[in-house]
Amino acid sequence: MQLFKSQVLKVSNSLSGKKEVFKPIKEGYVGMYVCGPTVYSNVHLGNCRTFMSFDMIFRYFKHLGFKVRYVRNITDAGHLVDDADDGEDKIAKKAKLEQIEPMEVVQRYTVDFHETLQKFNFLPPSIEPTATGHIIEQIEIIKQIIKKDLAYEVNGSVYFDVIKFNENHDYGKLSGRKLEDMIANTRSLTAQDDKRNPQDFALWKKAEPQHIMRWPSPWGDGFPGWHLECTAMSTKYLGENFDIHGGGMDLKFPHHECEIAQAEASTGHTPVNYWLHANMLTLNGKKMSKSTDNNIYPNEIFSGDNKILSKAFNPSVVRFFMMQAHYTSILDLSNDALLASEKGYYRLMEALKSLEELETSSKTDFDIKHWQQGCYDAMNDDFNTPILIANLFEAVKHINLIKEKKEGISKEDKTLLKGILQTFIYEVLGLENQNIVEGNSGTLSGVVELLIDLRNNARANKDFGTSDKIRDELLALGVQLKDGKEGTTFSLNS
Ligand SMILES: [Zn+2]
DSSP states (O other), X not given: OOGGGTOOOEXXXXXXXXXXXXXXXXXXXXXXXXXXOBOSSSOOHHHHXXXXXXXXXXXXXXXXXXXXXEEEOBBOSOOEEETTTEEEEHHHHHHHHHTSOHHHHHHHHHHHHHHHHHHTTOOOOSBOOBSGGGHHHHHHHHHHHHHTTOEEEETTEEEEOHHHXXXXXXXXXXXXXXXXXXXXXXXXXXXXXXXXXXXXXXXXXXXXXXXXXXBOOTTSSEEEOHHHHHHHHHHHHHXXXXXXXXXXXXXXXXXXXXXXXXXXXXXXXXXXXEEEEEOOEEETTEEOBTTTTBOOOHHHHHHOOXXXXXXXXXXXXXXXXXXXXXXXXXXXXXXXXXXXXXXXXXXXXXXXXXXXXXXOOSSOSSOHHHHHHHHHHXXXXXXXXHHHHHHXXXXXXXXHHHHTTSSOOOHXXXXXXXXXXXXXXXXXXXXXXXXXXXXXXXXXXXXXXXXXXXXXXXXXXXXXXXXXXXXXXXXXXXXXXXXXXXXXXXXXXX
């Protein structure tokens, strides 16, 4: 159904700083590019939030009836430790550390990325290209930029000439920075620097003899600059001008600014109509960071194996928690916040179940069509999922009133309401009905925790008969205990 013909969608465009009506380049089609992960470690929960925001956006476009080509890349080369073109390649560094091939690092963490996203019920993108699969395209773009005299080669590396580009273009227009301020605030170049200006960025870097990830090029063996891959892959699969480019807020500068510069320099026109940025996730009010231990991985949340949360939470609860905030707002994860979301999530799932069993009557005391448009209005207002969820709970309130026979619903309206709820809950928000213990039932997890305690006491007293009996009988009931370093955890075998 071409719902997009009757719904007016507005999106927050970082380029204009305004909420704008979304008009695709080609009616009925959406081209969307999102910067994917650099696969050198397990996927970070903050990154999951960014990708989840765009998964929801992808889902809503599809729901509106658009044909969407969604491209989300995998960065498997070229991303250096320091965003200012310094330091080692993140993947090569990890490979050296673990004494394995860079492509083994890439494979391991690409698999982890996909597995984690699958747990969160992400839809796969239409294309998931890799940087190393597009070296030729990247070299071609560099040649174009050199031809336009906006890049220069020094000692086997090629740099983008930001100062020269800015003479006829606006470098900084996405991030709201002025080149003069950037110049005033940057350190001056050292004698070892090949760049003409500190603001210039690498399109191609010469590979030193010890650099293991290297490709031949007209400028000698080297590797592409990080920003270039996204220009190469977005242009290749979506064209020189496409609808939406997304990513985390932290990528606005320099990454996305440089993407615009590269594209404008090579093609002569602006690449993206709408730039969408997802905000960050904090943990207990502070920035997440591996070095300070204020950090948690998705799998640690699902297993309960962590020092931050009081219990395990299933992926759909975490997804629901993330959907309760607008994607452009900072969201803070805490034990209390997750517990509250868990309650809300199960109330929603319970209501869906009660709806099935509702007795119908001759008339409906609830304006379902009006309520439905309210759900669309929320999503049409820059994908406002918290307002959508508030609307869904409005329906939950009515379901409960109907259940208590304080209101009525007709047979047709019951079917209609069920369809709309399922559409928004499963299709648009991407939630699943996960009746996992760890989640819902405080009672069940309490009982299992009690048995785990009793079993630990038995083991401490060398009463292995009792401890094995507890383990085996729980297993027979579908509750599997797992003994780990941090103690015993459990999961439900469904
Ligand atoms: Zn990118």
